[in-house]
Every structure is written in C-alpha cells, then in structure tokens.
Amino acid sequence: MTGIYIHVPFCRTICPYCDFVKRPIKGAAPDAFIHALTREIEAYDGDLDAETIFFGGGTPSLIAPESLATILDVLHRKFRIASDVELTLEANPDDITQDLLDHWKALGVNRVSLGVQSFDDEVLRYLGRRHDADGARRACGLVAASFLNWNMDLMFGPHPVSAYPATLAECASFAPPHVSSYGLTYEAGTPFGKRSHEAIDEDSYLRLYALTAESLRGLDRYEVSNYARSGFECRHNLRYWHNDTYAGFGPAAYSFLDGIRARNHVKLEKYLADPGGKCEALNLTRREIQIETVIQYLRLREGLSTIEYEKRFDSSLRSDFGDVLRALVSRGLLEETVEGFRPTAAGFELNNEIGLALVDAPVR
Amino acid sequence: MATPASHIRNFCIIAHVDHGKSTLADRFLQVTGAVEERKLKEQTLDTMDIERERGITIKSVAVRMNYTAQNGERYVLNLIDTPGHVDFSYEVSRSLAACEGALLLVDAAQGVEAQTLANAYKAIEQNLEIIPVINKIDLPNSDIDSVRRQIEDVVGLDASEAILASGKEGTGAIEALEAVIRKVPPPSGNRETPLRALIFDAKYDAYRGVIIYIRVKEGRIVRGSKVMMMSNGLKYEVAELGTFRPEITPSDSLEAGEVGYLICNIKTLQSTKIGDTVTDANRPAAEALHGYKEPQSVVFCGLYPAVANDFQELRDALERLQLNDASFTFQADTSDALGFGFRLGFLGLLHMEIIQERLEREFNLTLVTTVPNVAYQITKKDGSQFTIENASKMPPPGDIEVIEEPYIEAEIICPTEYLSGVIDLCKKKRGIHVRVDYLDAKRCIAIYQMPLAEIVLDFYDKLKTLSRGYGSLEYHLIGFRPGDLVKLDILLNTEPVDALSSIVHRDRAEWMGRQLASKLRTLIPRQQFEVAIQAAIGSRILVRETVKAVRKNVTAKCYGGDITRKRKLLEKQKEGKRRMKQVGSVEVPQEAFMALLRVGEDADK
Numbered sequence: 001m002t003g004i005y006i007h008v009p010f011c012r013t014i015c016p017y018c019d020f021v022k023r024p025i026k027g028a029a030p031d032a033f034i035h036a037l038t039r040e041i042e043a044y045d046g047d048l049d050a051e052t053i054f055f056g057g058g059t060p061s062l063i064a065p066e067s068l069a070t071i072l073d074v075l076h077r078k079f080r081i082a083s084d085v086e087l088t089l090e091a092n093p094d095d096i097t098q099d100l101l102d103h104w105k106a107l108g109v110n111r112v113s114l115g116v117q118s119f120d121d122e123v124l125r126y127l128g129r130r131h132d133a134d135g136a137r138r139a140c141g142l143v144a145a146s147f148l149n150w151n152m153d154l155m156f157g158p159h160p161v162s163a164y165p166a167t168l169a170e171c172a173s174f175a176p177p178h179v180s181s182y183g184l185t186y187e188a189g190t191p192f193g194k195r196s197h198e199a200i201d202e203d204s205y206l207r208l209y210a211l212t213a214e215s216l217r218g219l220d221r222y223e224v225s226n227y228a229r230s231g232f233e234c235r236h237n238l239r240y241w242h243n244d245t246y247a248g249f250g251p252a253a254y255s256f257l258d259g260i261r262a263r264n265h266v267k268l269e270k271y272l273a274d275p276g277g278k279c280e281a282l283n284l285t286r287r288e289i290q291i292e293t294v295i296q297y298l299r300l301r302e303g304l305s306t307i308e309y310e311k312r313f314d315s316s317l318r319s320d321f322g323d324v325l326r327a328l329v330s331r332g333l334l335e336e337t338v339e340g341f342r343p344t345a346a347g348f349e350l351n352n353e354i355g356l357a358l359v360d361a362p363v364r
Numbered sequence: 365m366a367t368p369a370s371h372i373r374n375f376c377i378i379a380h381v382d383h384g385k386s387t388l389a390d391r392f393l394q395v396t397g398a399v400e401e402r403k404l405k406e407q408t409l410d411t412m413d414i415e416r417e418r419g420i421t422i423k424s425v426a427v428r429m430n431y432t433a434q435n436g437e438r439y440v441l442n443l444i445d446t447p448g449h450v451d452f453s454y455e456v457s458r459s460l461a462a463c464e465g466a467l468l469l470v471d472a473a474q475g476v477e478a479q480t481l482a483n484a485y486k487a488i489e490q491n492l493e494i495i496p497v498i499n500k501i502d503l504p505n506s507d508i509d510s511v512r513r514q515i516e517d518v519v520g521l522d523a524s525e526a527i528l529a530s531g532k533e534g535t536g537a538i539e540a541l542e543a544v545i546r547k548v549p550p551p552s553g554n555r556e557t558p559l560r561a562l563i564f565d566a567k568y569d570a571y572r573g574v575i576i577y578i579r580v581k582e583g584r585i586v587r588g589s590k591v592m593m594m595s596n597g598l599k600y601e602v603a604e605l606g607t608f609r610p611e612i613t614p615s616d617s618l619e620a621g622e623v624g625y626l627i628c629n630i631k632t633l634q635s636t637k638i639g640d641t642v643t644d645a646n647r648p649a650a651e652a653l654h655g656y657k658e659p660q661s662v663v664f665c666g667l668y669p670a671v672a673n674d675f676q677e678l679r680d681a682l683e684r685l686q687l688n689d690a691s692f693t694f695q696a697d698t699s700d701a702l703g704f705g706f707r708l709g710f711l712g713l714l715h716m717e718i719i720q721e722r723l724e725r726e727f728n729l730t731l732v733t734t735v736p737n738v739a740y741q742i743t744k745k746d747g748s749q750f751t752i753e754n755a756s757k758m759p760p761p762g763d764i765e766v767i768e769e770p771y772i773e774a775e776i777i778c779p780t781e782y783l784s785g786v787i788d789l790c791k792k793k794r795g796i797h798v799r800v801d802y803l804d805a806k807r808c809i810a811i812y813q814m815p816l817a818e819i820v821l822d823f824y825d826k827l828k829t830l831s832r833g834y835g836s837l838e839y840h841l842i843g844f845r846p847g848d849l850v851k852l853d854i855l856l857n858t859e860p861v862d863a864l865s866s867i868v869h870r871d872r873a874e875w876m877g878r879q880l881a882s883k884l885r886t887l888i889p890r891q892q893f894e895v896a897i898q899a900a901i902g903s904r905i906l907v908r909e910t911v912k913a914v915r916k917n918v919t920a921k922c923y924g925g926d927i928t929r930k931r932k933l934l935e936k937q938k939e940g941k942r943r944m945k946q947v948g949s950v951e952v953p954q955e956a957f958m959a960l961l962r963v964g965e966d967a968d969k
C-alpha cells in the first residue's frame with residue numbers, strides 16, 4: 001500500500017516567504033504539464049495499491065476541472081485505488097467557487113486544504129497573499145458547506161502579531177476538522193530571507209504556539225504543527241510521519257519507494273522534457289531509514305511504539321536507540337509509555353533536539 | 365675525490381622574517397644547477413606543507429652546490445637557509461655553528477629590523493664573516509642608500525661593498541656567490557687529527573631512522589667506521605653518510621670542513637642531542653666542540669582529545685610527531701573538566717599554532733586546546749619551591765609566599781613616529797623601560813623588560829597593528845622575578861572549570877574577569893538549560909553572566925523528502941557539536957578554552 005503525491009508547480013502570484021517549487025502563470029495549469037504528468041504516471045512501475053492521493057503545490061486549484069479529470073482517470077487506470085481513498089487537493093481561497101467545488105466532488109476529491117493563513121488584511125498584505133480576509137471568509141464558508149473533511153492552513157508570526165488571536169477565533173467559527181498552523185520562517189533564498197530581523201522572538205513564538213492549541217477546542221495537536229478532530233488526521237501526511245512509502249509525480253516531487261528517496265527534476269523545462277527523470281536518488285541505508293523513521297514518528301503526539309518499530313524493522317527499538325531515547329526522557333523531551341516513547345510539550349517546542357540526539361546515535 | 369678544504373665554503377643566509385632568504389636561495393640553486401630547472405619552484409627549500417602554506421621557513425635547510433667561479437676554479441658551497449621568525453631563532457644559532465660566513469639580507473624597503481640585528485649579532489659572536497646583501501631592490505619603494513646607512517650605523521658593518529640583489533629577479537645572485545668565495549674563509553680544520561663533528565640538526569625518516577646533520581670540524585669520517593657521541597659515550601657504526609644536493613646523496617667519506625649527514629641506526633630523535641660532538645670511537649678526540657644550549661619551552665598549553673576515547677591516539681600522535689620534531693615537549697596531564705590529556709611546551713606562539721595544526725591535520729584528531737601560559741615559580745610559606753606550567757596547579761593563595769614569573773628583555777625597532785604608541789603598549793603590558801636609542805633620524809629601538817606572559821598573549825599583533833607593520837620585535841629571557849599575581853577562576857553553573865583558570869596580575873584581574881565572562885557568554889551556545897558564567901578570585905565572585913536557555917528549536921514543516929534533507933542538516937550541526945566538550949552538564953566549544961587570548965581584541969578596539 002502506498003500514497004500518491006502530485007506536485008502542481010504553478011501559482012497566480014508568488015508569495016515572498018514561500019520556498020516551494022513553483023512559478024507564476026496567468027491562466028490554468030498548462031496542457032504541456034498535464035501531458036507530461038500523465039506520461040510520467042503511465043510509466044510508473046512501483047507499488048500499485050494506493051490509499052491516499054494528495055495534490056499539493058504550488059496551487060493545485062489552478063488545474064482546470066477537465067485536466068483534473070484527465071489526471072485522475074490516468075491514476076485510476078494505473079493504480080488500484082482503495083475504495084476509502086483520501087483524496088486531498090490544496091486550494092487558494094481566491095480560486096474557490098461553488099461550481100469548482102462541485103466539479104471536485106464529482107471527480108472524487110474528498111478533502112480540501114485551504115490556504116487561508118489569516119483573517120486579517122494587514123497580515124495578508126505582509127505575507128503578499130493574493131486574497132484578502134473577506135475572500136478567505138467566503139471560501140471557508142463554501143468549503144465548510146460542501147466538504148466534511150477539510151483543512152485550514154494558518155500561520156503565526158507575520159506582523160501584526162496581535163491579529164493572530166482573532167484569526168484563531170474566526171477559524172474556530174468555521175469549525176474545520178483539521179488545522180495546520182505553521183510558525184512563519186524567513187527562509188534563506190526567498191525575499192523574506194533578507195528580512196529575518198523581523199522574526200518574532202522565541203518567547204512570543206512559544207506564546208502563539210501555545211495559544212493555537214488552546215484556541216482550537218475539540219482539535220488535538222497530533223503533530224508539531226497539525227491539529228485535528230479525532231478521525232480527521234491527514235492520512236497522506238501521516239504516511240510521511242510514519243516514514244512510509246509514497247510515489248511522487250510532477251516537477252521536484254519526492255518519492256520514497258524501496259528505500260530509495262528520489263526527486264524529480266526541479267526545473268519545469270527539464271521535467272517536461274523528461275517526466276519522471278530524477279535529479280537525485282539516495283539509496284538510504286537501513287540505519288538511515290531507522291533514524292529517519294524514529295525522528296519522524298517523534299513529531300507525532302502518538303509517538304513511536306516498540307511494537308510498530310519491531311514490526312517494521314524486525315529489531316528492537318530499545319536495543320537500537322534505547323540509550324539516546326532514555327537520555328531524551330531525562331532531558332524532559334520525551335516520555336516513556338507502556339507502548340513506547342512520545343514527545344512531551346517541551347519535546348514539541350525543542351523537536352530538533354530530539355533529531356540531533358538521534359542522528360549519530362551509537363550503533364550497538 | 366675529496367674537495368680540498370681551500371675550495372669549500374660553508375655559509376648561511378640570515379635575515380629578519382620575510383626579507384627574502386628562501387627566494388634568494390632559489391636563485392643560488394638555479395645558477396649552480398643544483399636543482400633541475402623544472403624542479404625549481406618558489407622557495408624550493410621550504411618543503412614542509414606548513415612552510416609552503418604559510419610562506420615562512422620553520423626549519424633550517426642545508427644544501428650542497430657545485431659552483432665554477434669566475435676565476436675558473438670549482439668550489440663546493442654548503443648553504444644553509446635559516447628561518448627568520450623569532451620563535452625559531454634557535455635554528456639560526458645551530459646553523460651558524462656549521463658555517464664560516466653568513467649572508468645578512470636586508471629588505472631594501474623595510475630596512476634593518478629586530479631579527480636582522482639579533483641574527484647579525486649572533487653571527488658576529490661566532491666570528492663569522494658577514495656579507496651584507498641589500499635585497500628586493502626591484503621594489504619601487506626600496507631605499508638603498510638609507511638601508512646601507514642603517515647597516516653601517518645600526519648593525520655596525522661596513523656596507524660599502526654590500527651586494528645589491530633581487531631574489532625575485534635574480535640580480536646579484538652571482539655577485540653574492542663570488543663574494544662568498546672571496547670573503548668567507550675556507551674551513552680550517554685539520555683532516556688528519558681525530559674526528560670532531562658538530563651535530564647541528566637531526567631529522568627522523570620513516571625508512572632510515574634518524575638522520576644526523578653534521579659539520580665536520582676536524583679529521584674525517586668514513587662509511588663503515590665506528591663513531592662515538594661525546595656527551596654520553598654511545599657508539600654506533602656509520603651505515604651511510606653523504607651530502608645534501610638538496611636530497612641526501614650518499615658518498616664514502618666526509619672531510620674536515622664539509623657539511624653532510626650520518627645515518628647510524630638510531631631509532632629515536634630523543635637519543636640524539638643537537639650540539640653534541642661526534643668523534644671516532646677508536647681514536648676519540650680529547651675534548652668536545654663548543655655546542656649550544658638546547659632550546660627551552662617558554663609557552664605551555666593543555667591539549668585534550670575532544671572525545672575521551674581518543675586519548676591513546678593522541679599519545680601516539682604526539683610520539684610520532686616528536687620523532688620528526690623534537691622542538692616541543694609533552695607530558696601527560698589531567699583536567700577535571702577536560703579529562704585525560706597532555707601539557708605541551710613550545711618555543712613561542714607560532715610554534716604552538718604549528719604543532720597543533722600538524723597534530724590535527726596529519727593525525728586527523730579533534731583537539732581541545734587550553735589558553736597558553738608561561739611557567740611560574742612558586743615558593744610556599746613552608747619554604748618549598750616548585751615550578752608550575754598550568755594555572756590550575758596553583759596552590760591556595762594563603763599557602764603562597766611568592767610567585768615569580770619569567771621576564772624577557774625586548775628590543776623593538778620601529779619608525780620614530782610610532783614610538784609613543786610602542787611605549788604606551790609596553791607600559792600597558794607591565795614593561796619596565798630600559799632605554800630608547802635612535803638608530804637614525806627616522807628609526808629607533810626601544811628596550812623594555814617585560815613579563816613573558818604579556819608577550820605571549822597578543823603583544824606581537826598589537827605591535828604590528830599600531831606600527832602599521834613596521835615595528836619588529838626580538839626578545840630573550842632574562843630570568844624570573846616576583847609578581848603580584850592571582851589565579852582567576854571561571855565557574856560554569858557554579859562549578860569551577862580548571863581548564864579555564866588563568867594567572868593574571870592582580871591589578872588587571874577584575875577587568876580580565878569581566879571581559880572573560882562576557883566573552884564566554886558570546887562563545888558558549890545556548891543550551892536547553894540556562895548557563896551561569898562566573899569569574900572569581902578565590903571565593904570572591906567578580907561577575908556573573910548568563911547564557912539564556914534555548915526554548916524553541918523546531919522545524920515547523922516536515923513532509924515528503926524534507927526528512928532526508930533535515931537529517932543531513934542535523935548531521936552537520938552535530939558535527940559542529942562534536943567540537944564541543946561536555947563540562948558537567950554544559951557543552952563548551954573549543955574556542956571557549958582560548959577565550960582569554962581574545963579578550964583584548966574587543967576591549968582595545
């Protein structure tokens with residue numbers, strides 16, 4: 001069983017903080033891209049059983065419904081798609097119309113992830129987003145009315161910081177079953193990279209982080225930046241955090257199949273000329289996979305159970321990483337449970353310290 | 365066939381650092397054809413990696429050249445290229461003892477500098493014929509007349525026949541060799557009297573064992589004969605001997621007057637004493653030659669493996685390095701903070717840097733180095749006396765009658781416009797004014813007595829900065845003197861860290877404590893818990909600084925391929941952490957143990 005990721009590398013406008021692979025376009029995602037994508041999917045020869053499909057970007061809501069139909073058609077012909085598939089599509093509020101949502105539903109999309117970020121016009125301008133607060137409200141209303149399972153993306157840290165509590169309150173009023181709220185980072189290589197002095201201090205960051213969990217009543221922080229009502233956790237993303245396999249299609253998409261982490265050509269032209277061609281393919285060692293698996297699981301509230309680890313690697317978690325994990329327990333970053341290990345509140349806030357301790361854990 | 369002594373010349377090139385000795389030596393190798401043109405590179409004789417990288421000579425190098433002079437006669441010229449840096453001045457002394465003459469190079473733009481003077485005096489003391497060479501005359505700002513006057517007035521040598529040379533362009537190289545033949549006396553020793561050869565250097569070779577560099581003063585030495593070291597009576601058979609061209613080249617014998625090498629199955633450098641006399645075991649000489657003092661370590665520092673497991677590896681590395689270079693000393697030492705390690709002794713700061721670099725590079729070790737210090741002589745109230753080379757070994761203040769520290773006499777040559785700056789600096793460094801002499805209208809020499817400890821820290825850099833590079837320094841030890849000194853301790857989370865202790869003058873202790881604590885605050889990274897840094901003298905806390913705890917370190921997004929990128933990033937960060945030493949619960953970076961050296965930096969800016 002695997003997951004399918006489709007990368008749609010187009011946006012109407014480019015947000016200055018964003019470090020995803022994308023480029024601006026005027027109309028819908030071009031045919032050349034759709035064509036290359038279908039060719040790539042048709043040539044795929046890995047695991048054919050899929051339980052999740054995720055259209056990410058970029059801005060997947062820029063795909064014309066007919067093109068989306070074509071892609072899904074090819075996917076259905078290629079893969080055995082589970083009957084209870086989770087089919088997510090990321091969308092920008094400006095693109096949402098009732099008509100479009102109806103098309104999506106008809107094509108089998110059953111989860112929409114909406115890039116709201118904020119309900120404050122000043123914050124949205126600071127972020128250089130193309131929509132405004134009213135546009136976000138309108139889109140949320142439509143999505144909430146059409147989809148049971150949907151996600152609202154939020155961000156904390158952009159200025160004015162004081163707008164965040166109101167955004168959280170407004171978010172709650174739409175009662176999404178899933179929220180992702182990310183601390184804004186001033187990524188090097190983006191226009192924001194040169195503005196890192198504007199970043200909020202650690203204490204404010206942690207205050208807003210805590211406020212997120214408090215305000216989203218009924219949702220649990222099941223991952224560092226993700227909150228869900230029970231049963232609405234994103235199954236596709238859980239595959240990443242369980243370090244499970246996935247097949248990625250589209251420029252810059254990663255795949256993780258048979259222990260090989262590979263990446264498609266990043267540049268669109270290269271991708272179009274050679275869909276499915278790799279710019280990088282790492283054959284990970286068993287140890288590297290073990291380390292990555294433990295690090296990823298420990299981003300999750302549920303943590304990592306010894307049984308799960310043993311099932312996966314036919315080896316004992318306590319003998320592979322026991323010393324390091326126990327040291328992390330004594331540093332207050334993990335707690336040991338009957339099932340295994342999971343992060344504490346500090347373990348979320350200092351999650352990279354867990355990774356740091358694990359990367360060179362001595363092999364026994 | 366042996367060359368008659370009348371056709372041998374032994375000479376060395378001496379100068380202040382960077383005045384162009386090794387470059388001029390290249391020209392000699394070229395005109396005599398000693399090195400094939402295609403093998404010639406810049407500073408051919410600087411063969412160690414570190415010499416080539418830093419562009420300085422560290423070890424003296426001997427080379428033999430055949431030269432047909434303008435008079436048509438063939439001569440054997442034994443040349444020794446010497447280092448100019450003050451740390452390696454003992455190398456110069458050794459080389460001088462193997463020669464009858466010296467080329468004294470003076471940079472035509474820089475003029476006479478401190479080591480010009482110091483090295484010239486050494487040569488004069490040993491009765492060498494000195495030939496002044498004004499070098500780098502191709503430089504646009506060269507001032508030959510003024511340099512000529514300086515050589516006469518300051519060094520006291522007749523410079524009317526000084527050779528005008530440019531090692532870079534080759535000018536004057538032949539003239540210099542002709543002057544050597546004309547002016548430097550041939551070696552005088554009698555070839556028939558019992559053998560006396562001076563050991564002026566030794567080197568370890570992985571295949572041949574110890575190679576001894578000798579200057580045969582009297583008699584002759586033949587392959588297969590039995591020789592004896594006069595200092596300890598040990599006897600060896602001569603397995604191989606020969607000359608430097610510049611690679612070692614075997615021959616059958618070496619005669620009085622010649623410079624060459626000996627190999628006699630000696631396994632360690634330690635068993636060879638530089639300055640010793642080699643004689644014939646069957647027909648020993650009555651008296652040894654006049655040798656020279658062993659170089660003495662003046663600066664000490666602690667060296668610890670970053671990972672405790674590497675202790676044995678570090679010991680092996682030190683032993684191996686010492687086979688090649690006996691100029692530093694080491695002994696095992698322990699630190700509460702850093703665990704098992706060593707205390708090393710060096711001839712100076714540059715020497716220390718070089719040895720550390722070689723250890724890290726040639727043996728691939730990650731090391732933690734503590735701040736360098738000098739040796740102190742302690743007299744306790746109970747009358748006992750001893751020397752400490754490590755601040756943490758200092759007894760409690762109440763037990764101490766007196767602490768004495770090494771003093772040096774410094775000669776600083778600089779243009780007069782910088783004199784007041786130099787005097788201020790010397791005062792700040794607890795210098796005692798001896799006198800200032802004017803060398804000519806534009807330059808002077810300031811003589812100060814100063815604690816060595818003050819020179820060790822940052823004196824030289826400061827001098828260079830305030831004199832825009834024109835000031836130069838020469839110093840020699842003059843003995844120990846009492847000082848009002850105290851031990852300054854650093855505490856991390858209230859635990860004293862022995863490796864961060866230092867001995868400082870009482871008047872500066874408080875200032876230093878504050879500076880050090882605030883420097884450490886910038887060097888110690890934030891950790892999961894708050895770190896308190898305190899500076900203290902005895903039980904008196906001078907200052908407290910705090911490194912705030914890290915409260916947030918999290919990657920907000922981690923999907924798809926992000927994890928592998930993240931793992932690699934974490935690995936890289938971890939690599940950086942490996943350079944940290946766990947002291948109690950605190951991770952301390954290597955640089956922190958050197959913080960004292962950097963205290964002055966910001967304060968004086």
Ligand SMILES: Nc1nc2c(ncn2[C@@H]2O[C@H](COP(=O)(O)OP(=O)(O)OP(=O)(O)O)[C@@H](O)[C@H]2O)c(=O)[nH]1
Pocket residue numbers: 379380381382383384385386387388407419420421422446447448449499500501502503529530531532533
């Ligand atoms: N313009 C000019 N530069 C020179 C001349 N001779 C040497 N140099 C430069 O001066 C610098 C020092 O030259 P070296 O020959 O290494 O000097 P050195 O006296 O052997 O130095 P140490 O052995 O470290 O004391 C190098 O950058 C040379 O290129 C010269 O005749 N003219």
Ligand code: SF4
Pocket residue numbers: 010011013014015018019020022057058059092115
């Ligand atoms: S944040 Fe989203 S919409 Fe903005 S540039 Fe990035 S991918 Fe495009």
Ligand SMILES: [Mg+2]
Pocket residue numbers: 385386387410420421445446447448
């Ligand atoms: Mg040199």
